[in-house]
Amino acid sequence: MTAPRDRWLRTMALAVVGLCASTCGSTGGALIKIGLRAGGLSRPAAGPLTFCNAQDAPCTGWTVTLQTARIVLGPLYFNVDPPPGESTRGGVVIMQATEQFVVDPLDPALKDVPGGADGQTGTSHYCEIDLLPLQATSTASAADRQLLGNAATAYVAGSASKGSTTVPFAGLVVVNTSVATPQQPLIALQRVSGALANLTFTEAMQTVELRVDPTHWFDAVDFADLLGSTPVSGTYTWSPDNCAQNSASFDAARCRFQFHLLTDGIKLSVGVYQFSLTP
Amino acid sequence: MDQELLPDPNQGRYSAAPGTTRVGVVGAIRATGRFFDEAASITTVNPRFDDTHSLVPYAPLVVGRSDTALFGPLPGNLRLLDHRLIGEAGLGISYIGKRALPFSQFSDPTLQIDASAYLRAGPVRAGVRVTNLTNNQFPLSQFFYASDFHSRPFATLAPAAHFTAAPPRIVLFTIELDLEREN
Numbered sequence: 426m427t428a429p430r431d432r433w434l435r436t437m438a439l440a441v442v443g444l445c446a447s448t449c450g451s452t453g454g455a456l457i458k459i460g461l462r463a464g465g466l467s468r469p470a471a472g473p474l475t476f477c478n479a480q481d482a483p484c485t486g487w488t489v490t491l492q493t494a495r496i497v498l499g500p501l502y503f504n505v506d507p508p509p510g511e512s513t514r515g516g517v518v519i520m521q522a523t524e525q526f527v528v529d530p531l532d533p534a535l536k537d538v539p540g541g542a543d544g545q546t547g548t549s550h551y552c553e554i555d556l557l558p559l560q561a562t563s564t565a566s567a568a569d570r571q572l573l574g575n576a577a578t579a580y581v582a583g584s585a586s587k588g589s590t591t592v593p594f595a596g597l598v599v600v601n602t603s604v605a606t607p608q609q610p611l612i613a614l615q616r617v618s619g620a621l622a623n624l625t626f627t628e629a630m631q632t633v634e635l636r637v638d639p640t641h642w643f644d645a646v647d648f649a650d651l652l653g654s655t656p657v658s659g660t661y662t663w664s665p666d667n668c669a670q671n672s673a674s675f676d677a678a679r680c681r682f683q684f685h686l687l688t689d690g691i692k693l694s695v696g697v698y699q700f701s702l703t704p
Numbered sequence: 705m706d707q708e709l710l711p712d713p714n715q716g717r718y719s720a721a722p723g724t725t726r727v728g729v730v731g732a733i734r735a736t737g738r739f740f741d742e743a744a745s746i747t748t749v750n751p752r753f754d755d756t757h758s759l760v761p762y763a764p765l766v767v768g769r770s771d772t773a774l775f776g777p778l779p780g781n782l783r784l785l786d787h788r789l790i791g792e793a794g795l796g797i798s799y800i801g802k803r804a805l806p807f808s809q810f811s812d813p814t815l816q817i818d819a820s821a822y823l824r825a826g827p828v829r830a831g832v833r834v835t836n837l838t839n840n841q842f843p844l845s846q847f848f849y850a851s852d853f854h855s856r857p858f859a860t861l862a863p864a865a866h867f868t869a870a871p872p873r874i875v876l877f878t879i880e881l882d883l884e885r886e887n
Contacts, residue, residue, distance in 0.1 A: 450757070450759045450804075452804045452808055453807075456809070456863070517714045519862060519863075523859070524856075545862065560857060563857070
């Protein structure tokens with residue numbers, strides 16, 4: 426025979442189990458949707474940006490004054506793991522921003538990216554940033570579309586000086602898709618593979634912010650590579666044809682200039698793309 | 705359970721999960737009579753992972769089921785083709801309480817009612833069976849994983865919610881001929 430007190434305890438335990446079964450706890454984590462804002466380097470005002478491409482003082486490299494810059498970014502995938510290789514995606518993407526947007530790296534004002542970002546709570550360490558030509562479906566101003574055309578990833582214009590040499594430059598940055606190989610397919614060519622993004626996404630976070638620092642785009646660039654060409658209206662420029670050996674426009678120096686600007690600059694995983702979260 | 709396979713939203717497949725402890729209560733009743741049979745049960749459980757003490761996903765926290773059957777000769781000594789009419793009616797009620805889902809989500813509780821009615825006259829039996837009598841629309845299964853159904857301009861790689869819809873109301877008519885000789 427069960428004592429009344431034991432029966433009472435058992436009843437209460439069962440009641441607690443039953444109550445908890447319908448009310449207590451969760452499985453942890455959450456699906457979240459947050460805003461995404463993007464802009465240029467944080468500084469007091471928009472306008473031309475002067476810097477040393479050797480990142481030192483006094484400047485031992487080229488002193489670059491960037492007058493105009495645009496870059497097409499997106500989609501963005503925040504990953505908990507580093508990319509397993511350039512030619513494949515991998516890891517676990519916990520947050521994504523599946524829109525393409527244009528950033529003016531010379532304008533510090535952060536602008537909302539339509540669609541924002543969505544995914545799950547957690548901590549990312551890397552962000553894969555696709556560098557695709559501006560798509561017809563993407564939101565971009567008419568001026569940006571005119572500037573970038575339908576093949577470019579970025580546009581830069583300004584001047585660089587070193588000693589008595591001054592190089593006015595302007596041109597589009599185009600990912601050369603003709604050099605895609607099985608080892609380095611388009612997916613590898615057209616993305617920043619693993620920009621550092623140590624971010625802890627929680628339900629309390631409202632916005633992820635991206636700032637683009639264009640000063641590192643030119644870290645490995647030697648503007649002397651442009652001097653062998655004929656300036657157009659006083660400005661040195663380049664084109665993807667400079668890298669096509671069977672092209673009349675083939676120019677190894679300007680091809681090298683574009684390679685360093687893209688591969689060792691725009692696609693840098695450290696320093697160029699700075700992420701932060703705001704509550 | 706010290707080892708278990710559970711759907712992993714980040715892997716997109718079942719993967720080994722740490723041990724779980726499930727404390728619950730089952731209550732069941734059965735009542736039978738000359739013309740009825742009733743079986744009902746309710747189960748409530750509190751499933752937790754042993755390490756984090758968070759809820760185990762996909763385990764319904766409360767499940768209830770009732771099956772009621774009525775059977776016997778129809779009143780009034782009704783006959784058809786010189787056989788006495790025998791009726792059967794059934795009612796099944798299923799209640800599945802909210803289920804813990806990944807990412808702190810919960811499914812809505814669902815209530816589904818199934819019913820059947822048959823008439824038998826000698827070797828002939830005819831009837832109708834209806835599942836989801838109220839045509840209740842609800843997600844039958846809910847999963848979370850990364851998928852890309854080209855719903856956006858660019859690939860979607862982060863986990864999202866997916867569900868399969870429960871079947872709508874289904875009405876099945878049956879007619880049977882029993883060729884076995886009656887004793």
